[in-house]
């Protein structure tokens with residue numbers, strides 16, 4: 518089987534899965550085939566697996582497995598961090614052992630011998646920062662600062678207390694059951710860095726994603742150029758194919774020469790393919806994160822906005838108009854049908870304002886230069 522075809526198929530498959538998981542619940546897609554695939558992946562298949570396992574294992578073993586599941590997937594643990602470190606360090610080691618002897622080469626200048634170590638250092642450093650910087654833990658000491666800075670919009674956020682932390686819940690914050698704390702401007706809990714992505718470490722998360730994308734793209738580029746060099750070194754550029762019937766000589770195509778080298782020297786090829794896949798998948802995620810951050814929405818709020826869109830579709834969202842106030846001071850409240858107060862039905866999402874959206878550049882500025890809050894002790 519053609520190795521390149523397999524690589525492309527793997528690439529498309531992972532891309533599709535990521536797309537389905539990221540966008541399958543969005544109101545526009547959830548009623549179509551993407552939505553169905555999303556429910557299959559997140560609801561039906563897990564339900565089927567759970568049902569089958571319960572039957573096979575019996576109640577005692579099932580309980581043990583649930584505890585293990587809880588530890589692995591529903592509480593903080595370093596598994597994915599270890600996996601990430603093994604995968605990156607292993608690939609780097611193999612590249613240094615098998616790829617580095619080809620540099621400098623026909624297509625690779627000796628400056629790469631300086632770029633490669635600085636790339637490796639920047640990847641580990643950015644990962645270390647993303648894994649260790651406090652995401653913005655809210656404590657009794659700093660809750661007032663958060664309350665002062667993040668105002669309630671009366672739509673996504675209302676004044677409320679966190680039932681676990683027993684503290685006021687500032688707008689844009691959320692309690693993370695894994696980190697066991699409320700996190701300021703929470704984006705999401707990330708298993709790869711084993712902590713939340715919040716107001717204080719969102720920038721490091723972005724820097725890490727960007728570093729990883731360009732690190733993998735650079736790695737894939739190096740592997741490709743090493744192979745191109747091998748084609749020349751092995752004299753494949755001058756090779757030709759003889760047609761058995763006519764006896765005609767025709768030069769070998771680049772694609773054929775490339776595949777020949779790929780099959781003879783598979784380790785660099787495997788690293789190159791892995792780097793390409795990771796680079797593309799993480800790049801998609803990076804773009805999605807950038808898109809949300811640029812619109813002044815966290816991943817958590819994207820979900821909340823979807824719920825709001827849902828209630829608009831069902832005709833259950835009402836705008837409460839203050840009689841004395843001017844139009845721009847409309848107060849928004851979610852109400853069920855039938856309430857007698859003066860209000861009008863919200864017909865579309867455009868009627869609602871995201872007060873946290875200060876424009877693309879300002880929103881990104883807020884992510885990269887967050888407000889200074891007292892740190893958790």
Ligand SMILES: [Zn+2]
Nearest residue numbers: 679682692699
């Ligand atoms: Zn809390």
Ligand SMILES: [Zn+2]
Nearest residue numbers: 693696706713
């Ligand atoms: Zn968390």
